[in-house]
Amino acid sequence: MSQDVPIKQNKPFGAIERRIAMRYLRAKKSQGGVGLIAAISFTCIMLAIAAMIIIMSIMNGFRDDMIRLTVGSEGHMYVASSSPQPTPESMKEMEQRLAEVPGVDEAFQFNQSYTGVQANGQFSLAQVIGIRPENLKEYDLISDSVTQGSLETFGLGAGSDQTIAIGARLAAGLGLRAGDKLMVFSPRTRTTVTGPQPIKKVYTIGAVFEVGLLVTDQTYIYMDYNEATLLFDGGKLSGEIQLRLDNPDMIDVLKKPVGNAAQEPVFITTWKDRNATTATALRTEQIAMRFIFMIVVIIAAFPVLASMIMLVKNKSKDIAILRTIGASRAGVLRIFFMSGAMIGILGTLAGLIFGILFCLNIGAVQAAIEFVTGTELFPEDVYQLSGGIPAKIVWTEVFGVAFWGFLISAAATFFPALSASKVDPVEGLRYE
Known part of the structure; x- marks a missing residue:
């Protein structure tokens, strides 16, 4: 059978490819610690997405409260x-x-x-x-x-x-x-x-x-x-x-x-004219914080890139065997792409859940942190608002954050997966 003829029962993104991708993510420590790095990558993406949602929600809540109270009293x-x-x-x-x-x-x-x-x-x-x-x-x-x-x-x-x-x-x-x-x-x-x-x-x-x-x-x-x-x-x-x-x-x-x-x-x-300084400062902070956390998500994707590079390096023999028994280049690319994408998708979903729950319970979180640290997190004389830290979840922004997190993790995964698909089976098995 030709090396480039795919196995008939192996459908694109089918059960066989998904099973192999999951198996590679659970690689043992003796195989380069890919599983540990994958867990670290998952944690980094989760925290980056959650932080992005929490900060943007607090900024939105602060801005809305300032406008509502200012406009309401003037x-x-x-x-x-x-x-x-x-x-x-x-x-x-x-x-x-x-x-x-x-x-x-x-x-x-x-x-x-x-x-x-x-x-x-x-x-x-x-x-x-x-x-x-x-x-x-x-x-x-x-x-x-x-x-x-x-x-x-x-x-x-x-x-x-x-x-x-x-x-x-x-x-x-x-x-x-x-x-x-x-x-x-x-x-x-x-x-x-x-x-x-x-x-x-x-x-x-x-x-x-x-x-x-x-x-x-x-x-x-x-x-x-x-x-x-x-x-x-x-x-x-x-x-x-x-x-x-x-x-x-x-x-x-x-x-x-x-x-x-x-x-x-x-x-x-x-x-707006009478509160120009406040309105401009709030808008500038929103733009700056979004830009900063977009960079944070990009940085969080580097462990994904590192884990995929290590996975491809450690699995060169397996790639050669897959190609020898009929797996196509596209099939190998999909397997490794799914391995990295799973980290990004699961990390993004976990970050969304954590960030949303954090915002929905912002009052309890604030009280707990203040109790442990003994400091006031949201001084009224500094922020000009009473009633605790405000938070407003804007769902369009949440979906935008989820898309950005998946996009960055997928981009970090694609190039190592492309490299895996180009592994020559002859070279991979030369010394085996």
Whole structure:
């Protein structure tokens, strides 16, 4: 029988080829330790794939939480009139025109001021946001995160009984609870017989909220829009309108329609502009980490390459015998390709399972590591988020990681398998 005529019952990737491939992977230690290297290769690929999934899921979770909390506590788009003295009528008309733009959920006037607050002998800095009660209640992130009091009384009351809403960390830092009094300072002053005196007013805390974003919980105070206008600007309108969109990702598309609807020169900024540093850093980290872990997977494939080279070298006699009894070059290539591919496939599957389970139980894993090491893995003051390490599994990325892991391991396997198929049976048996 010719050496290049395949055995009839040996189908491509059939039972015989698979059995031989599995047998070669279980080579004994006396045969070069191929089995041990194969186990090491499997472990390397598994850990590389799992690490890739875990890191990308944590990055996705961190980015989503930052955007959700930031967008939830702020507007999506901001329109500021260029007029130095906008009138209530002109601002009301612009507000109505912007609210009618397709894709805009609501538009309302607001103002934002940085100032100092004082209570119980403690002083702190805060951002006071003037907003109408009905608009604040539309902020699901705020209204659903009230831990003390209620937004139902927001903006009601006269004098020091007028209610405001305050972040939980700011309240805790000043030793305040719902119903307590808080003094808010204005940058304006009034002239008295003793000289200029800062304008300040006492308010009642009607609601305490905790959204999980450090800057919001630690600095934000919501106050009735008209009251904030009087306190900080002496009744002069800020000329700013905040827009909430149906889809926050449509900000770039809606810039032109919003500008046209304003019917006057305006300055338009978005939530991305106000958080440009954070958004850019998160995106850069995502790209960098994906690139790094792609390289890690490539490095993890080198043990597969080494094990296959050793396997081909140690099995040159077996290859010669297979060729002599009728195995084709393609058959030999498939056998050794399957040997290496099994390592890649099994390592990738194990890495997927381990990585997904790790992400699904990230809270328990974090608690266990913190308990053993005695250190906090996710400091709230550093990462600006509370609630532990976030993780979001994006299944398209998981499948991409699986494909990349298999592709690299298959590439590392193919060339040694091709070399095996070219072994001359005469040379392989010359000295046997």
